[in-house]
Amino acid sequence: MSEASLPPSRLARFGTEHAGSIRQARFFVWTFTRSPSAMLGLVLVLAFLVLTLIGPWIVPYPDHARGAVNLANRLQPPSAAHWFGTDEMGSDILTRVVIGTRTSFWIGVTITGLAALVGVPLGIAAGYFGGRIRAVIMRVTDVFLPVPGLVLALAIVAALGPGILHGVLALAIVCWPGYVRLIQAKALTLRSESYVEAARTMGASHAHILWRHILPNCVSPLVVKASMDMGMAILAAASLGFIGLGAKPPAPEWGAMIATDRTYMPDWWWYSAFPGLFIFLTVLGFNLFGDGLRDTLDPRSSRG
Amino acid sequence: MIPLLELREVTVRFGTQAAVRDVSLALQPGAALGLVGESGSGKSTLLRVLLRLQDVASGQILMDGAEITTARSARLRALRCDVQVVFQNPHSALNPRLYVHDAVAEPLQIQGGLSRTRLRARIDGLLEDVGLGEEFLWRYPHELSGGQKQRVCIARALAPGPRALLLDEPTSALDVSVQAQIIDLLRRLRARHQLAFLFISHNLAVVQLLCEEVAVLRQGAGGGARPGCPGAARAGA
């Protein structure tokens, strides 16, 4: 074998074979960073994730997270020692709010994850195979869709009994039909794309077509919806906590914290203001981020 | 001679409406048959019937004289290598998430049996066949011009080694200067690989450059072969 025909180095080959992906990634970054609202969303989401990750190591009073009692310090207004004030047990609200990001994070991830896990396969089956399979799946989905989400969740929690786990389960049950709808519509249009028909004329199996053509093209709308739903799920879980059907005090959960403070309003405003602010910023962040992703990943947005 | 592909009094219905009514047509091995008609005349439906993407209400589809109207699974897969398709709009005929390399590799991978190096060599050969260099291998479809995309589609159609290409207005979405290049390419490929062409178009001038025979579809029914070219295209019952 002559030297000229030796295979190029692994790294060089990786470079050529992924040049397109790298160009595409750079294009996504370029589009995304040009939108101020998307960037704000990204910053808020990143801040939320960072707090989730390192929260326990940066908060001033780690032991206050699970409700330490320190009655000497109860209901203090914001001060240098307690930036966000203290609650009726004397716990530091900053600590509890920051640790609350963890609760919200796993609530959001579990709800959207479960909903997507159920909704995506059903949606793909309905959209791609059509016919009777689609009729059955969509009929079942349609039963869930017209019921207002929170009301359905309330009913489910009422049946299962209150508690954060039941709340999460209830909200996942509320969320999945949205994924079926979204993915079903997408798969339905993809099914009649010329490249899918071409694959069929090559004798491709359904598994091949689903894996190679349908699924990869469903990823963008899925990521966008999941991001938006993170915000919605966190808000809904907080709502359940607020009316006492979700997380229970002293668990550091934003909705439950606001609920406890109802009786102390308006004199002890900081107690509910800071958890409320965190809910607001988190939900806003995920929504703006999702919006930005939608604009960036939209296949119709042409490359400038 | 036994036709490579034959339709016998095929009718296709969408709901109660007949999109194609009693159309018969034969494509001889190595022949080039043009199929012209206005939009809505059922040209594309007929093409989908021949590709077995569309079921018929009545009539027969034959390949090499054997009926394939209802052929399924393994038998159908074997047949499919012999008949490949190039669609009208190259922009939607390629998966936007796949590289040129992956698009051309797809039919070969489905057939299987090629080692990594032989697969690559085959892809290089196919791209060279359609006049595309190695620099196109790792590009996404949106980084190609319309003509280049259509060349990739042709390479992909040639990959399984078909005996017939069904061409659904392959040049009508392209610029004229590019159209001429693609027509030239198709003529050369047909000669080199002894391909049969079924060429669907609304443009008679383009059809006449590629085909020896022309059949006309009118409102879903065959309207007869073009005068002066009798014989093989027996369109219409």
Added chain:
Amino acid sequence: MSLIEIQDCRLAFDGFEGRVHVLDGIDLAIESGESVGIVGETGCGKSALARSLLRLNPAPPARIVSGAIRYDGADILAMDAAALRRLRGGTIGMVFQDPVTYLNPVFTIGRQMEEVLRAHESGLSRAQRRARCIELLDSVRLPQAASLLDRYPHELSGGMRQRVLIAEALAGNPRVLVADEPTTALDVTIQRQILALIAGLVARLGLTLMLISHDLGVIGAACRRIVVMYAGTIVEDAPAEALFAEPQHPYTRGLLAAMPDLRQPDHMPSGIPGSIPNLRDPPQGCRFHPRCPLAMSVCRSARPVLRGAPHAVACHAVGDWAVAP
């Protein structure tokens, strides 16, 4: 003074990986009553040019880098929103390629047309508006105009929809009609009818026509003057007969040679070798030189100017001023 004057217009899109020079020094003057066809292939900037006339290019990313666009002496680039509204759909009517996407599927034809009328003739009563709609639909030769008003877009064929859009474009009593690929989405036989309709309306109403198409045949059927564009520049600007009889620019000749001709079955059309340049980094000198059979060294360095009247061409290699190779 010409009705429409475009002077040294440069339009760029600021995009990922840099600036795309879509229009590069366009000079075009259109007299009142002229019918001008603009022909060129994908990415030559013909649609961007038509849209610039109404400032319809989305900005950003689009940006007029330099130059002037004037209508009847008024600077379009400096117009405020109100003046621009009067221009769009009022003085200048526009017809687009795909009649499906420009009609709202949930409203009847009548409702959509009345909306256009309300925008431009506010003084009309309901009955008057309806009468005017019927009159407009009659003028585009749609039969049974009155019953058509209560129908939805999906009940109409492609050709009928395009006629409705032409009627809408006429609603503001325009002096200029800009038609961007009005027949591309239609069948060949319908194409001819729509072109004949446009040509008829232009003659009857004394309109000035700017017709954009990639198809020289379409342009030739409706226009007296043809402008050929390539990669953001005008390469040839000539009366239709002269252009078809004696095309000067190598690109125009290439385009004509590439068209298959039903009457010459043995003539194999030849494509133009190469492909359109990347407008992020267009070739120096003449933008066509990398594909040009007549390219000389001067073509690589100096930009040819559009010269000659009425048959103008921008090429170093042809015309009286041709440079010896």
